[in-house]
Amino acid sequence: MKPSTTYQLPFKFLVSEGPLFGAGISTRVSLTVAGRPDMDDVRPLLHAKLMHFGVLCATGAFGVVPPQGFDPMTPLFESAEEGEEFLAWTLTGWPAGDDAVAVLASLFMSGDVAPLLERVEISAKGKTCTSVLPLDGRVEQSYPPRATLPFPNHISHEGQDKFELNLSFNGSPPDEGKGEIEQLLLLWAHAASSGAYGVSPVEPLKCSFQFLEEVDWFGDRLTWHISRFRAHADALDGLMNVCGTIHARLWPIVACKID
Numbered sequence: 311m312k313p314s315t316t317y318q319l320p321f322k323f324l325v326s327e328g329p330l331f332g333a334g335i336s337t338r339v340s341l342t343v344a345g346r347p348d349m350d351d352v353r354p355l356l357h358a359k360l361m362h363f364g365v366l367c368a369t370g371a372f373g374v375v376p377p378q379g380f381d382p383m384t385p386l387f388e389s390a391e392e393g394e395e396f397l398a399w400t401l402t403g404w405p406a407g408d409d410a411v412a413v414l415a416s417l418f419m420s421g422d423v424a425p426l427l428e429r430v431e432i433s434a435k436g437k438t439c440t441s442v443l444p445l446d447g448r449v450e451q452s453y454p455p456r457a458t459l460p461f462p463n464h465i466s467h468e469g470q471d472k473f474e475l476n477l478s479f480n481g482s483p484p485d486e487g488k489g490e491i492e493q494l495l496l497l498w499a500h501a502a503s504s505g506a507y508g509v510s511p512v513e514p515l516k517c518s519f520q521f522l523e524e525v526d527w528f529g530d531r532l533t534w535h536i537s538r539f540r541a542h543a544d545a546l547d548g549l550m551n552v553c554g555t556i557h558a559r560l561w562p563i564v565a566c567k568i569d
Contacts, residue, residue, distance in 0.1 A: 317419050317510045321427040323411075324439035331367075331406040332374070335434050339414075340398040342429035349392065352426055356397055359417040360386055365501040366413065367404045369494055370555030371548035373457035374405035378559075395428075409454045416453075416508040420515045453507060453544035459554045459566075465546050466569035471519075471539045473546070473568055477532040477553060480562040487561050492525045494560070495534060498552045507545040517541045530564075 321344075331337055341356055343349075364382025366372060382404065389400040411432055417423075418430055431439045456465075467473075475495075483491065499521040508514030519539040526533040546568055557563040 317415065317508065319415065319419065320424055321418075322429045323415055323418075323442065324429070324431045325408075325411060325441050326433035326435075326437035326439045327441075328408040328434065330408045330432055330434045331401070331404045331410060333377070333403050333405075335403065336436075337401040337404060338398060338431075338433050338436075339401060340396060340429075340431040340433075341418075341427060342396050342431075343426050344428040346394055347426060349394075349397075353392070353397065355423050355426070357386065357390075359414075359420070359423060360399060362417055362501040362504050362506060363410075363414055364401075364404070365497050366506060366548065367406050367410075369498040369501075369552045370405065370558075371498055371502065371551050372406040372410045372413075372454040373551045373554070374407065375555050375558045376405045377403070380405065407454060409452065412453050413506050416514045416517075417505055419508060419513075420505040421513045422515065453542060454548065454551070455544070456547035456550050457554055459550065459557070461557060461563045461565060463550055463553070463566040464569070465550060466567075467543045467546060471537065473536040473539060475532070475534040475536070475549065475553075476567045476569075477556075478564040478566075479530045479532070480564050482527075482530040483561040488525075488527060490560050491532070491556055494552060494556060495525065495549075496521075496523065498549060499536075502545050502548060503541065507542040507548070509540070509542045512540075519545075 343352055368376050368380055368382050370376055391398040433439050503518040505514035508517045517540050519541055520537045522535045553566045
């Protein structure tokens with residue numbers, strides 16, 4: 311049995327009828343803050359959570375390969391709305407499924423922002439928020455699963471806290487390609503280890519992991535190490551999905567193993 315992803319949220323978390331994200335979909339994320347805090351203090355903390363979510367979208371961690379040129383950062387700044395007690399953003403075409411709201415819930419449950427929030431609303435195409443997490447009466451809200459990938463892949467997770475990612479490519483990527491692959495892995499790691507995959511009842515920021523900033527290359531093979539893994543095991547499915555983005559966008563993968 312997998313560890314629970316279901317937290318007792320200290321704030322209301324409402325969603326509209328789906329689909330909530332995806333091509334051609336305009337998604338509004340609205341956060342109502344508790345009381346009237348100094349927004350100059352609150353804004354960067356909440357904005358950082360959306361940035362982590364955007365980075366995970368951009369790496370394909372939710373099982374949807376991002377479109378060419380997808381950039382979550384610029385829209386976050388350009389679409390931001392703010393009042394005395396709320397912050398809101400409009401996200402257009404973000405590559406994710408409805409189950410990605412579990413990642414948002416985990417990010418907002420982090421101890422640095424949860425006490426600041428009174429209400430979170432995720433609505434698509436102007437629809438009214440009518441459901442409360444977990445969605446549709448589900449007992450447990452799981453994180454986005456591993457997508458169907460066009461190359462052999464395997465994850466071995468038996469409770470260990472150290473993992474090694476091994477990728478075999480169809481030929482050795484050029485130096486530029488290696489740099490892009492490394493950057494994608496590190497972007498995912500920084501976001502995923504920042505409270506995105508909490509394990510109830512542990513505070514999400516403590517559900518993190520460490521990773522090497524350097525990737526080892528051996529011809530057409532890549533090895534990368536993760537340690538002190540305290541996140542939900544579904545984070546490894548997210549890493550495998552990132553490998554799917556590498557295969558689709560950067561360089562073809564022959565096989566992938568995480569053990």
